[in-house]
Each structure stands twice: as C-alpha cells, then as structure tokens.
Amino acid sequence: MILDVASWLLLLAGGFFVFAGGLGALRMPDFYTRAHASGLTDSMGTILILSGVALQAGFSLAGLKLFTILAFLLLTSPTATYALANAAYFAGLRPLLPPLSAETDDRKTR
Amino acid sequence: MYYAATIAILVTMALALGRALLGPTVYDRVLAVNMFGTKTVLLLAVVTFLYGRPDFLDLALAYALINFIGVLAVLEFVQKHSLRHPKTDQERERS
DSSP states (O other): OHHHHHHHHHHHHHHHHHHHHHHHHHHOSSHHHHHHHHHHIIIIIHHHHHHHHHHHHOSSHHHHHHHHHHHHHHHHHHHHHHHHHHHHHHTTOOOSSOOGGGTTSOGGGO | OHHHHHHHHHHHHHHHHHHHHHOSSHHHHHHHHHHHHHHHHHHHHHHHHHHTOTTHHHHHHHHHHHHHHHHHHHHHHHHHHHHHHHHHHHHHHHO
16 A cells, blocks of 8 residues: 555656656757756656556566666666767757856967 | 556657657757657556556567667767768868
C-alpha cells in the first residue's frame, strides 16, 4: 500500500518533469538552452520514472533489469549531451547571449 | 496509475518530434532524436508494467544501447560532413 502510493507519486513527479523538459525543448530559443531542457528529462525524469516503476517490480529479475537500464542511461545520456554540445560548439554554433563577463572582458583584442 | 506517466511520455515524444521537424540546425534535430530515444526507453519500461509483460524490459535495454551508439555515429558523420563541405565552398569562392 505504502509502496503503491510512493510509486504513484514518483511516476507523477517523473511525468511532470518529463513533460516540462519536453515543453522546454520545444519552446527554448537557443540550441544550448534546449540541451539544458533535454538534460532535465534525461536525468530527473529518468530517475523518477524508473525508480517509480522499480518500486513495483521489487527485488526480482525485472528490478535488476530496471536498475541496469537506469545505470546505463545515467552513464550515457550526459555523455551524449556533452558530445552534442561539444560538436555544436566546434562547428561554430554560438550561444544566443554573450558570456557574463563580456562587458568587463576586452573581447575585441582577441 | 501508469496511464498518467504513459501519456506524459507520449506527449513529450510528440514535442520532441516537433522540435526535430522544426530544428533550425542539425544539432537541434540530433538532440531531439536523442531525447526521443530516451523517452522510448522510459515508455517501454512503463508499458512493461502497464501490460504486465516483462519481455519489454529487454527491448528497453537494447534500445538504450542502440540509441547511444546511434547518436554518437550521427554526430561523427555530421562532424566529418561539416568539416568537408565548407572547405570546398571556400575553395570554390577563392578560385
């Protein structure tokens, strides 16, 4: 009973985070802000939804598989996002806003 | 109780597809496809318990592996492609 309520809450919170990240990835103005919104679904939504489902599975083979999926996703999705942002930056795509130290930094001499 | 999470994930997949269709640069599209793949893994994990079929978890595991490798392969291709083609354009402009 308590496990059911906890898993229900985790799934609801995970659904909210996934939806917020999806909305952000559609509505954000820039590639890097979109990557930020996508990273929200990749980390928080994945943790919440998979642990909510794993509470239903309990200590079984399905629970072990869910834990493996969670560990693998947490390992690979930041790597993929990093590689993506790195490739975009090297290809010449710059963020919409200049860096915060742009006023104090003498950028024209560079 | 799985229906709410399933519907949220499906709506997010639709939003990611919209970004993949709209995306101005190719990196936006790759980001959206990466997000779509991650959401597919989550959807498979939820649908496993919605329908009570534990075989779907193996599919989710395989999809997580393939998604990562696929995104890296597409990035490599795009990088080589963008390294090759602007050079030829510039060389055409110079000559």
